Amino acid sequence: MQEMANVYFDGKHYQVPSDLTIMTAMEYAGYQLVRGCGCRHGFCGACGAIYRLKGETRPHFSLACQTKVEEGMYVATLPFFPLNNKNYNIEETKPTDQVMMEIFPEIYACVGCNACTKSCSRGLNTMQYIAYAKRGDYEKCATASFDCVACGICSARCPANISHCLVGLLARRLTGKYIMPPADHTAKRAIDIAAGKFDADMATLMAKPKEEIKELYDNREIEK
Numbered sequence: 001m002q003e004m005a006n007v008y009f010d011g012k013h014y015q016v017p018s019d020l021t022i023m024t025a026m027e028y029a030g031y032q033l034v035r036g037c038g039c040r041h042g043f044c045g046a047c048g049a050i051y052r053l054k055g056e057t058r059p060h061f062s063l064a065c066q067t068k069v070e071e072g073m074y075v076a077t078l079p080f081f082p083l084n085n086k087n088y089n090i091e092e093t094k095p096t097d098q099v100m101m102e103i104f105p106e107i108y109a110c111v112g113c114n115a116c117t118k119s120c121s122r123g124l125n126t127m128q129y130i131a132y133a134k135r136g137d138y139e140k141c142a143t144a145s146f147d148c149v150a151c152g153i154c155s156a157r158c159p160a161n162i163s164h165c166l167v168g169l170l171a172r173r174l175t176g177k178y179i180m181p182p183a184d185h186t187a188k189r190a191i192d193i194a195a196g197k198f199d200a201d202m203a204t205l206m207a208k209p210k211e212e213i214k215e216l217y218d219n220r221e222i223e224k
Helices: 020-030 099-103 105-109 115-119 128-136 138-144 153-157 164-179 184-194 199-207 210-217
Strands: 006-010 012-017 048-052 060-063 072-077
Touching: 012 138, 020 048, 020 072, 020 199, 099 105, 105 128, 105 210, 115 128, 115 153, 128 164, 138 164, 153 164
Parallel strands: 006 072
Antiparallel strands: 006 012, 048 060, 048 072
């Protein structure tokens, strides 16, 4: 007999196999996940979840695709969180000391509670990369926020209403466009692609069996 776990999804009791993730357990229970999660042909970070274990009072935060169910787990999925998005033209936005104050002034209202870091589903030091952004150190902010999947859990917990993932995104855009040295070989490759230089190679590749393509991908040479 398969071991089962008693769990609660949005207040309703279910028995599900204990080796499932929260996401697959919800599907086992009959939920249709149509919010466009990354592993459901959408974007990674859409399956943010809040859960509490039996006997505990503090909540836990995670991605539902990465966390296994536990006996007595109470789960509430995190719906789309309305982040404080801002419009800017990256062609006109420069990495100046004032750019974050102009676009995301709320970061300077950070109270240092560290709730963002404690709730990050990826284990990022979120408060630290916001501190880098405040100091105008966009390259460090970009590096520290690189693995952010924009699930929005940190913003849902922030008393200062900071849109952390959008701050990190702006830092990465500024770093890639203005701070990092230009990748001349990439620009040349784009020109070659537009000229059709690789059309024949691409046609040959697409004609290969799926398993062979997977093997080529797994053993590809990755640029340092």
